[in-house]
Amino acid sequence: MPTILPIHDADDPRIAAYRDIRERDLVGRQGLFVAEGRVVLAMLVAATGYRAESVLVAAHRLDSVGDLVAPLADDVPVYAAEQPVLDAIAGFPMHRGILAIGRRVDPLSPDALLASLSGDADVLVLSGIANHDNMGGLFRNAAAFGVGAVLLDAECCDPLYRKAIRVSVGGVLKTPYATLARGDDPVALLERHGFAPLALTPGGATTLAEVVPGRRNAVLLGAEGPGLAADLIARARGVRIDMAAGFDSLNVATTGGIVLHHLAAGRHRSTSSS
Amino acid sequence: MPTILPIHDADDPRIAAYRDIRERDLVGRQGLFVAEGRVVLAMLVAATGYRAESVLVAAHRLDSVGDLVAPLADDVPVYAAEQPVLDAIAGFPMHRGILAIGRRVDPLSPDALLASLSGDADVLVLSGIANHDNMGGLFRNAAAFGVGAVLLDAECCDPLYRKAIRVSVGGVLKTPYATLARGDDPVALLERHGFAPLALTPGGATTLAEVVPGRRNAVLLGAEGPGLAADLIARARGVRIDMAAGFDSLNVATTGGIVLHHLAAGRHRSTSSS
Structure with a gap:
């Protein structure tokens, strides 16, 4: 006390x-x-x-x-x-x-963090998320849908910034995260740990609704506007969210929420039917 | 010019x-x-x-x-x-x-607005959304998923507030909306126009993933914290979004995005398979 x-x-x-x-x-x-x-x-x-x-x-x-x-x-x-x-x-x-x-205290490296996740798990990989509201919103959604880990690239803002923690409703303190060094290859890292990389991008060949979640999924999200780098998209499964004609615009944290819900709901369905 | x-x-x-x-x-x-x-x-x-x-x-x-x-x-x-x-x-x-x-110019009444929607349509019904960020986020998601109309109760803030328009990326100007008078019964109005009311609430009997979208759906959302009034929930189909244990918290605009994506994706599936 x-x-x-x-x-x-x-x-x-x-x-x-x-x-x-x-x-x-x-x-x-x-x-x-x-x-x-x-x-x-x-x-x-x-x-x-x-x-x-x-x-x-x-x-x-x-x-x-x-x-x-x-x-x-x-x-x-x-x-x-x-x-x-x-x-x-x-x-x-x-x-x-x-x-x-x-x-x-004692944050894990990206490699050690992914190694700590056994069995079914979803992870979120964020690229260039520089806005604290979006960072907080992404962590809130990660916590809500039980994401195992968040990986940040070197262009992301710090999730421990006051506003990001507040917007996350503490989700930043719930979901473990690690920061990639500049030049680290997230796709190679994910594949080494058995995570299937899904790159969210408007030009993705597959629509989210068609994605049948595997046991270990990695959701790659880039900042609104620039999006993910082409070389990341090329090495992942490109996934799009279909939207109304003339208004092709979703907030990145909302996109994360939609994808994570789809994965969590799909996993639940396959578990209960097995 | x-x-x-x-x-x-x-x-x-x-x-x-x-x-x-x-x-x-x-x-x-x-x-x-x-x-x-x-x-x-x-x-x-x-x-x-x-x-x-x-x-x-x-x-x-x-x-x-x-x-x-x-x-x-x-x-x-x-x-x-x-x-x-x-x-x-x-x-x-x-x-x-x-x-x-x-x-x-010449906004429609809630009744006239719903009457203007023929065929398949989703509408969003917002109760007590007083935060301009959330209002803007909800309209952005409504526009992205092609919602036919948004109904606001008398406790909602004005979507034409500068920040709400900005956060909506103009979605406020894309999706028609109408404001209910205090005491108006949204459920009766929705049913008169053939919309099935889905009330999003943590205690809902059905999980969102189980909802098979009908042709005309109304998504009812309340403010984070107080949520929807019990009498509204009682007269609608209660729908919940399953979340991780110990972190039962989603932003209301994100919730709207998740539900609208589920409805749009479900409709698309049933259209393409028919």
Whole structure:
């Protein structure tokens, strides 16, 4: 059970990591990130591969977060500040009233992460996803449909950016991910681990509805606009989503949700009929 | 072919409707709205049920919008301003460089709108969608999957809000919509027009993958959190999307995309096999 430590001054050095969180980004600085709100804090406390470094709550919310922080180690400080002090720390009205600093610990390499997935599994491979809303949305959908791992190429933004975590509703902390180095070959890696690569692209020869999911599927998605690189598409199975004439436009996170639902539903069907 | 009118002064009364567009919202004021960017302007020019009142472009983009505005009537002014003047008008750096004021004309009642849809059709019925991102995302998905109409209840936000139009990539201007009055009964209305109501809800008895689409389907979606009202669910077919244990959370626009894809793909299959 962690100790509650009152904070009376926004300049208190103990809460420096929480200062002006909207204006800056902890990511890249020692693997730290900001988690906001009850749901995300609960995910952080429960997560494998992440550790809560500290928690900062509005004093009037202390009672309601007791259960949530109880599993934390004794040495994890839980700071409590009156709402005006909290607002002054965060740099904006912090209505949610619950913040935490998390740390990512011992991330696996892409190879080790795929090796950790046995049996039936879907993975998501993201290329050039630079928008934090889309990144968060993709992780939310990955978590919702039980994706085993997400691989990011070197052009993707960091999923531990505050907004991406928030949009993911904590999904970033649920679904393990690994980042490919520039020049890594994702298709070779996937095939080595027995994942069939499906490249989502408007020119795909197969429509999604026709895809009968195998046991191990990899869904490759590129950014809206540029899409996936031609050499990736050429070495994967090209899959398209048929749309209405004159409006061939889906958000990339929505596309991910549609594909992952199709795979999950198809797997469920083949399981129940076997 | 409209006439090009140069604007040299951000205070010019002719472009008053464009002033400080980020700070305010034209919606509700005489049915006017702001369209931003090339793609949305193209949708506005082509749209049924909408009229471009005027266009404002960065002078250096004039050449590139010529084709786009050519179909507009002669009396629709196309204002051109140098970038600094344009930024001063909009109140922020207007990188897109293309704005238009649109007007919605002669919207149909919900009843007349459903009556206009003959044969196979899907409609979307939205309840309490108050977030402009979600509203825009839902219209983008509706347009992508060729939805015939969107019905909004009285608790929904206005889809013609600037951000909703932008997020929809112009889908708001593509898919016709109508707003129900408070107290209107959407289920009775849908059934009168032969639409089978599917209520998306985590407690639904049927999983989406089992739904065999009929010829006329209505997809009912409520806001994330509160969801649909119990009395609506009770009178519709309850449909759920199965998710991973411990993460039962999908964005409402993503949910709409998944359901509409399932219906469109199912219809296509039954058409091609008949």
